Amino acid sequence: xxxxxxxxxxxxxxxxxxxxxxxxxxxxxxxxxxxxxxxxxxxxxxxxxxxxxxxxxxxxxxxxxxxxxxxxxxxxxxxxxxxxxxxxxxxxxxxxxxxxxxxxxxxxxxxxxxxxxxxxxxxxxxxxxxxxxxxxxxxxxxxxxxxxxxxxxxxxxxxxxxxxxxxxxxxxxxxxxxxxxxxxxxxxxxxxxxxxxxxxxxxxxxxxxxxxxxxxxxxxxxxxxxxxxxxxxxxxxxxxxxxxxxxxxxxxxxxxxxxxxxxxxxxxxxxxxxxxxxxxxxxxxxxxxxxxxxxxxxxxxxxxxxxxxxxxxxxxxxxxxxxxxxxxxxxxxxxxxxxxxxxxxxxxxxxxxxxxxxxxxxxxxxxxxxxxxxxxxxxxxxxxxxxxxxxxxxxxxxxxxxxxxxxxxxxxxxxxxxxxxxxxxxxxxxxxxxxxxxxxxxxxxxxxxxxxxxxxxxxxxxxxxxxxxxxxxxxxxxxxxxxxxx
Amino acid sequence: xxxxxxxxxxxxxxxxxxxxxxxxxxxxxxxxxxxxxxxxxxxxxxxxxxxxxxxxxxxxxxxxxxxxxxxxxxxxxxxxxxxxxxxxxxxxxxxxxxxxxxxxxxxxxxxxxxxxxxxxxxxxxxxxxxxxxxxxxxxxxxxxxxxxxxxxxxxxxxxxxxxxxxxxxxxxxxxxxxxxxxxxxxxxxxxxxxxxxxxxxxxxxxxxxxxxxxxxxxxxxxxxxxxxxxxxxxxxxxxxxxxxxxxxxxxxxxxxxxxxxxxxxxxxxxxxxxxxxxxxxxxxxxxxxxxxxxxxxxxxxxxxxxxxxxxxxxxxxxxxxxxxxxxxxxxxxxxxxxxxxxxxxxxxxxxxxxxxxxxxxxxxxxxxxxxxxxxxxxxxxxxxxxxxxxxxxxxxxxxxxxxxxxxxxxxxxxxxxxxxxxxxxxxxxxxxxxxxxxxxxxxxxxxxxxxxxxxxxxxxxxxxxxxxxxxxxxxxxxxxxxxxxx
Numbered sequence: 001x002x003x004x005x006x007x008x009x010x011x012x013x014x015x016x017x018x019x020x021x022x023x024x025x026x027x028x029x030x031x032x033x034x035x036x037x038x039x040x041x042x043x044x045x046x047x048x049x050x051x052x053x054x055x056x057x058x059x060x061x062x063x064x065x066x067x068x069x070x071x072x073x074x075x076x077x078x079x080x081x082x083x084x085x086x087x088x089x090x091x092x093x094x095x096x097x098x099x100x101x102x103x104x105x106x107x108x109x110x111x112x113x114x115x116x117x118x119x120x121x122x123x124x125x126x127x128x129x130x131x132x133x134x135x136x137x138x139x140x141x142x143x144x145x146x147x148x149x150x151x152x153x154x155x156x157x158x159x160x161x162x163x164x165x166x167x168x169x170x171x172x173x174x175x176x177x178x179x180x181x182x183x184x185x186x187x188x189x190x191x192x193x194x195x196x197x198x199x200x201x202x203x204x205x206x207x208x209x210x211x212x213x214x215x216x217x218x219x220x221x222x223x224x225x226x227x228x229x230x231x232x233x234x235x236x237x238x239x240x241x242x243x244x245x246x247x248x249x250x251x252x253x254x255x256x257x258x259x260x261x262x263x264x265x266x267x268x269x270x271x272x273x274x275x276x277x278x279x280x281x282x283x284x285x286x287x288x289x290x291x292x293x294x295x296x297x298x299x300x301x302x303x304x305x306x307x308x309x310x311x312x313x314x315x316x317x318x319x320x321x322x323x324x325x326x327x328x329x330x331x332x333x334x335x336x337x338x339x340x341x342x343x344x345x346x347x348x349x350x351x352x353x354x355x356x357x358x359x360x361x362x363x364x365x366x367x368x369x370x371x372x373x374x375x376x377x378x379x380x381x382x383x384x385x386x387x388x389x390x391x392x393x394x395x396x397x398x399x400x401x402x403x404x405x406x407x408x409x410x411x412x413x414x415x416x417x418x419x420x421x422x423x424x425x426x427x428x429x430x431x432x433x434x435x436x437x438x439x440x441x442x443x444x445x446x447x448x449x450x451x452x453x454x455x456x457x458x459x460x461x462x463x464x465x466x467x468x469x470x471x472x473x474x475x476x477x478x479x480x481x482x483x484x485x486x
Numbered sequence: 487x488x489x490x491x492x493x494x495x496x497x498x499x500x501x502x503x504x505x506x507x508x509x510x511x512x513x514x515x516x517x518x519x520x521x522x523x524x525x526x527x528x529x530x531x532x533x534x535x536x537x538x539x540x541x542x543x544x545x546x547x548x549x550x551x552x553x554x555x556x557x558x559x560x561x562x563x564x565x566x567x568x569x570x571x572x573x574x575x576x577x578x579x580x581x582x583x584x585x586x587x588x589x590x591x592x593x594x595x596x597x598x599x600x601x602x603x604x605x606x607x608x609x610x611x612x613x614x615x616x617x618x619x620x621x622x623x624x625x626x627x628x629x630x631x632x633x634x635x636x637x638x639x640x641x642x643x644x645x646x647x648x649x650x651x652x653x654x655x656x657x658x659x660x661x662x663x664x665x666x667x668x669x670x671x672x673x674x675x676x677x678x679x680x681x682x683x684x685x686x687x688x689x690x691x692x693x694x695x696x697x698x699x700x701x702x703x704x705x706x707x708x709x710x711x712x713x714x715x716x717x718x719x720x721x722x723x724x725x726x727x728x729x730x731x732x733x734x735x736x737x738x739x740x741x742x743x744x745x746x747x748x749x750x751x752x753x754x755x756x757x758x759x760x761x762x763x764x765x766x767x768x769x770x771x772x773x774x775x776x777x778x779x780x781x782x783x784x785x786x787x788x789x790x791x792x793x794x795x796x797x798x799x800x801x802x803x804x805x806x807x808x809x810x811x812x813x814x815x816x817x818x819x820x821x822x823x824x825x826x827x828x829x830x831x832x833x834x835x836x837x838x839x840x841x842x843x844x845x846x847x848x849x850x851x852x853x854x855x856x857x858x859x860x861x862x863x864x865x866x867x868x869x870x871x872x873x874x875x876x877x878x879x880x881x882x883x884x885x886x887x888x889x890x891x892x893x894x895x896x897x898x899x900x901x902x903x904x905x906x907x908x909x910x911x912x913x914x915x916x917x918x919x920x921x922x923x924x925x926x927x928x929x930x931x932x933x934x935x936x937x938x939x940x941x942x943x944x945x946x947x948x949x950x951x952x953x954x955x956x957x958x959x960x961x962x963x964x965x966x967x968x969x970x971x972x
Contacts, residue, residue, distance in 0.1 A: 007924050008762070100737035248766040248914065251586035270924060276494070280734040283769035306877045308794050326812070369876035371865055379857050390855035391792045428734065438493050438756060 004216050004223055006267065007274040009207030012214065018227040022048045022195075024483045025215050025228035026235060027202045027268065030058025031178075032450030032472035033235035034185035036433075036480030038124065041192040043484025045230055049194055050217050052201035052263060056186045057179065059237050059261040059422065059451065060472060064139035065177025066149055067473060068456075068466030070166040072115040077146035078164055081132035085164040087111055092161035093152060097462035101281045101424075106456055109431045110474050117474050118168065124188040126181060127171040136298045138290055138317065138465070139175045150464025151315040155393035167466045181469075200224070205232060205271050205446070212275055212445035230486030231445045233433070233479045235472075238423035238451035239266030240285075246423070249282035253421055255325060256287055260420040261451075268452030272427040276443055277435040281454045282425035286463045287325055288318035289412050289419045291334055291350065294342040299400055300410075301380055305329035307363065307372030309380070312392035314399070322460045325414055333366065334410040335359075335377065337402040344410060349418050353411035362407050373409075377402065424460060426453040433479025447479040490702050490709055492753065493760040495693030498700065504713040508534045508681075510969045511701050511714035512721060513688045513754065516544025517664075518936030518958035519721035520671035522919075522966030524610065527678040529970030531716055535680055536703050538687035538749060542672045543665065545723050545747045545908065545937065546958060550625035551663025552635055553959060554942075554952030556652040558601040563632035564650055567618035571650040573597055578647035579638060583953065585945035587767045587910075592942055595917045596960050603960050604654065610674040612667060613657040622784045624776055624803065624951070625661045636950025637801040641879035653952045667955075686710070688753055691718060691761050691932070698761055698931035716972030717931045719919070719965045721958075724909035724937035725752030726771075732909070735768035739907055741811060742773055746906040747937075754938030758913040762929055763921040767940045768911030772949045773811055774804035775898050775905045777820055777836065780828040785886055786896075787866055791815035793849065793858030795866070798878035800885070808946045811900055819852065820896040821845075821863065823888040830896060834904050839897035848893050859895075863888065910946060912939040919965025933965040 002014040024040040026033045029051035040047045051058075069075055071090030078085050091111030095102050110117075122128060133144035140147055149167025151157045170177040170184070190196065203223060206214035214227045239245040240259040245266045247254075269279055292298040302313055302320065304327035311323040324332040333353060344350040354365030363373040383390055384401040411417075427435050427448045434442035449455075455471035457463050488500040510526040512519045515537035526533045537544075555561055557576030564571050577597030581588050596603075608614060619630035626633055635653025637643045656663040656670070676682065689709060692700035700713045725731040726745040731752045739745075755765055778784040788799055788806065790813035797809045810818040819839060830836040840851030849859040869876055870887040897903070913921050913934045920928035935941075941957035943949050 100740065248764070249768075251767075254586065273924065278734070281737075282735075306795075309792075369869075371868075372877070375861060375865070379861070382857075383855075391858070438759065 004204045006204060006270045009205040009212065009275050010216055012206050012208035015206060015225045017225065019224040020048055020226040022046045022226065022228055023230040023486065024233065025050060025226050026233045026480070027215060028058060028235035028237065029056040029196065030235060030237060030450060030472065031060035031182055031185060031469055032476035034182060034189050035473045035476035036233040036235055036449055036483070037189045037194040038185065038192055039477040039480035040484035041194050043481050045484035047194045048226065049189065049196050050200040050202065051196065051198045054198050056182050057262060059264060060469060061179045061182045062260065062262060063178035063469060064175060064465065065170040065172065065181035066139065066167045066466040066469060067121065068149065068166050068464060068470040069114045069118045069168045070164055071111050075115060075118055075168065077128065077130045077132055077168065080130060081146065083164040085166070089161040089164070090114065093157060094456060096157055096160045097150065097459065097464055097467065099459035099462045101284060101458035103455065103458060105431050110456060110470065113474065121473065125184045128168065129171040132165060136292050136295050138293060139177065140169050141174060143171050143173045145169050145171050149466050151319050154312055154315040154395065202236065202267055202271060205275050207275065210444060212443060231447055231483035233483050234268035234272055234448040234452050235450045235476060236268030236452050237261055237264035238426060239269055240264045240422045242266040249425065250285055250423055253285050255330065255414045256419045256421045257415045258418055258420045259422065261422050264422065264451065268448060269426050272435050272446065272448055272452070275446055276437045278428045278438045279426055280428045281458055284424040284458060284460045285421050286318060286424055286457065286460050287419050287421035288321040289417050290317065290345060290348045291412060292317045293345050293348065296340040296342055297334065297336060299340045299398055301335045301377065301402060303333050303335060303373055303376055305331065307368050307376050309376060309392060312389065312394035314394050316464050318463045319461060321419060324412060325419070330415065331411055331413040334412060335402060336408050336410065337404050338406050339404055341408050347418055349416060350410050350412055352408055354409040356407055357405045359407055362409050366409055422451065424454065424457055426451060429453045431478065432482045433475055434482060447483045449476040449479040490690045492690060492756045495691040495698065495761050496702055498692050498694035501692060501711045503711065505710035506534055506712040508532045508712065508714055509716040509972065510719065511536060511712050512719045512966070513701060514544060514721035514723060515542040515682065516721060516723060516936060516958065517546035517668055517671060517955055518962035519719070520668060520675050521959045521962035522719040522721055522935055522969065523675045523680040524671065524678055525963040525966035526970030527680050529967055531970035533680045534712065535675065535682050536686040536688065537682065537684045540684050542668050543748060545750060546955060547665045547668045548746065548748060549664030549955060550661060550951065551656040551658060551667035552625065552653045552952040552955060553607065554635065554652050554950060554956040555600045555604045555654045556650055557597050561601060561604055561654065563614065563616045563618055563654065566616060567632065569650040571652065575647040575650070576600065579643060580942060582643055582646045583636065583945065583948035583950055585948045587770060587944035589941065589944060591917050592961070596942060596956065599960065607959065611670045614654065615657040618651060622778050622781050624779060625663065626655050627660060629657050629659045631655050631657050635952050637805050640801040640881065641798055688722065688757060691757050693761065696930060698929060717933055717969035719969050720754035720758055720934040720938050721936045721962060722754030722938050723747055723750035724912060725755055726750045726908045728752040735911065736771055736909055739771050741816065741900045742905045742907045743901045744904055744906045745908065747908050750908065750937065754934060755912050758921050758932065758934055758938070761932055762923045764914045764924045765912055766914045767944055770910040770944060770946045771907050772804060772910055772943065772946050773905050773907035774807040775903050776803065776831060776834045777898060778803045779831050779834065782826040782828055783820065783822060785826045785884055787821045787863065787888060789819050789821060789859055789862055791817065793854050793862050795862060795878060798875065798880040800880050802950050804949045805947060807905065810898060811905070816901065817897055817899040820898060821888060822894050822896065823890050824892050825890055826888070827894050836896050836898055836903050838894055840895040842893055843891045845893055848895050852895055908937065910940065910943055912937060915939045917964065918968045919961055920968060933969045935962040935965040
């Protein structure tokens with residue numbers, strides 16, 4: 001009898017009895033799996049969606065429900081707010097955000113198709129109020145549906161692509177739009193006849209002469225054999241909760257204390273690898289600490305333990321946080337003056353490390369050598385008064401002198417403060433969602449989407465909010481459509 | 487007929503005729519392969535070593551022939567020079583050098599066995615003069631055989647482990663000890679009856695019911711089938727010359743212009759992956775620019791394009807270079823005063839970017855904003871006069887004020903200057919040299935060593951000269967012995 005293993009497909013010849021027979025099996029019921037199921041059903045395929053939890057959600061359900069959308073002259077919300085976002089600028093931003101890890105073909109395809117994708121989301125029932133909320137937000141605080149969600153207006157991105165806000169959030173009062181977003185997608189999937197089987201965890205793929213033809217799932221502690229005539233779509237998320245995988249591929253995440261996800265243990269990546277797939281950019285991760293809340297803190301200046309600045313702080317909070325984590329000493333400081341200081345949010349676990357009537361006093365309280373932090377701030381303020389940041393090119397309106405004491409240094413400790421993080425590396429897939437082997441050839445019958453793949457959000461330093469859900473939903477659809485065609 | 491592929495083992499059942507039959511087949515004739523062959527032969531196995539080039543060498547043959555050895559109270563050369571190197575300190579340094587990528591078991595085993603390994607190298611015929619050459623050297627300039635070759639005496643390493651020089655180089659006049667080192671190992675291997683087949687490139691492994699039982703090699707443009715009853719040892723080097731693999735796993739290396747190696751195209755890693763192995767830490771790479779030549783340049787100060795320091799410059803040249811490559815803007819500057827400036831070596835392609843009677847003038851010539859580089863140097867000099875570096879903890883004797891003009895800023899451009907680099911990620915192996923699958927289980931019959939594995943030099947920021955050859959030679963022996971036992 002063959003062994004049932006994540007690491008090696010189970011031979012179809014050893015299956016005694018098929019417990020389920022369908023065209024397409026989708027594994028994982030977050031946004032990627034839901035979108036894959038919908039498209040596969042729309043392609044005329046019979047679809048069963050297997051989810052290890054008792055209901056839909058995944059990491060998508062824990063998210064803000066924000067999707068990165070632009071180009072084509074702008075969405076309704078963008079144009080109403082006066083942003084004419086060209087496809088060229090949109091694609092240029094996506095590519096810059098991918099940095100050295102960019103998948104150019106995915107950026108180009110999504111860049112061209114994002115407006116149609118927005119229409120598709122609406123057609124599934126995702127509500128968009130269509131209005132723009134100005135300011136610096138992590139998620140909309142009301143039911144607005146467009147915010148700035150990346151580093152578009154900050155250097156170097158603003159010189160690469162004309163800035164526009166592109167964070168399109170489901171209409172939903174306050175934070176947490178991910179849960180209602182998945183609910184809408186689930187309702188659409190069910191309406192299209194997708195069968196959902198919960199409490200069903202994937203144990204192994206099933207192979208027949210080099211083609212993936214099914215999956216073994218554990219239901220009621222019993223292996224069940226699923227025949228998927230047209231294909232299997234992996235949509236199981238990343239590996240942030242698999243410490244052994246992180247140790248091997250992404251050890252810098254052990255600097256951080258708050259993995260975010262929903263049982264993201266790398267199952268899909270391991271299944272794909274076992275079937276001959278390839279995992280790429282496995283060292284990449286997203287992180288953010290909610291230091292821009294309250295919003296006035298966004299006007300602060302970051303220094304490392306040497307008192308050196310390291311980033312233009314007008315970048316996206318996640319890019320700033322990711323660069324912070326590159327700094328030595330396990331912590332960074334956010335410097336604020338009296339005009340901009342408000343008590344940090346409790347959940348951020350950001351503490352006050354030092355205060356003073358002058359920056360010299362703050363420097364002394366932090367135990368820094370005289371002439372470090374104080375010199376940095378004197379230099380910063382002198383140029384901020386002239387409206388420029390010669391070092392990091394921070395721009396107005398975030399660029400203001402911090403020269404009205406008293407002053408405060410907030411400490412963002414990588415382990416102690418709330419630095420949430422998740423992994424970005426995963427299976428190498430085509431723009432159609434096919435899992436590719438090491439030669440770039442598709443593995444017949446095997447598709448994947450979302451964070452078990454490396455996609456639009458490929459590079460931790462370039463992440464913008466909404467990129468992962470854009471990737472999950474759009475390339476989830478691609479994978480589902482390709483699988484549904486068989 | 488089955489396909490011959492790097493990516494999937496060829497079935498033994500499809501082999502019509504065995505062109506070679508042996509106990510152990512070793513692939514690759516650098517130091518790792520040579521040591522594996524010697525140990526396999528000493529274990530009583532019949533050994534054939536296949537090399538794609540027309541002779542031995544590999545990346546080892548291009549190296550300095552330096553092997554990182556210490557512990558046990560010190561080698562002959564260490565104790566003669568007054569360094570009583572304990573095993574505890576040696577292991578602590580190896581672990582610190584592995585950083586977040588460390589393989590603790592390999593550090594501990596090698597730490598305990600290094601002195602015996604040194605004796606073994608001598609027994610193979612490697613000559614060691616046994617003397618210590620003080621100073622800062624990339625390789626010995628005469629025929630001395632012990633130099634400082636890492637960051638042992640620099641923070642934070644000097645506070646983790648008592649410093650000692652551990653770079654043991656074959657006795658050889660001047661640079662380039664790698665070639666004679668491989669020659670000695672080759673002679674030993676041949677004397678022990680190892681058969682060497684050159685111009686023989688590995689095309690595929692051969693599998694029989696989950697066990698690797700041979701290899702397909704191309705000789706005279708014809709596939710030849712090699713039966714290896716006890717095992718195959720992969721010793722084919724890294725993937726620095728495989729641009730597609732670098733793009734997927736190690737894209738930061740595209741900042742740099744000078745890959746170093748000998749046809750290191752990832753063959754062994756791909757063969758191992760195809761057989762079910764796992765590759766780890768694939769994003770890691772070593773780099774160095776020879777900025778400490780002439781040696782007086784080691785007294786310089788590095789700043790990035792913002793005029794900020796970023797490292798204690800008394801670290802190993804490779805660690806400084808690796809940290810330099812993390813800096814923005816594609817280049818860094820090495821600042822020197824008149825007392826320490828000498829024309830850089832031509833081959834380093836380090837250029838003079840600015841000069842001045844004062845640091846303010848240098849700053850201006852570089853086009854930096856007033857108060858950046860000049861402030862950094864005023865701060866550095868003020869504290870250096872007191873014998874301290876409060877920011878990066880650089881230590882005497884390298885810590886000297888640079889305050890006697892005229893001054894010069896040398897430019898180290900990542901692409902333009904000579905930044906040699908090679909990859910450090912590779913197959914996950916046991917301390918015995920077995921290639922491990924994703925569950926940590928050995929793949930029967932398959933072994934690997936050297937830079938097709940992730941080993942002692944796991945972390946680019948912690949590399950020290952001699953670590954890769956220590957890993958190649960010691961764990962090459964381990965792999966060969968395990969294969970030879972069958």
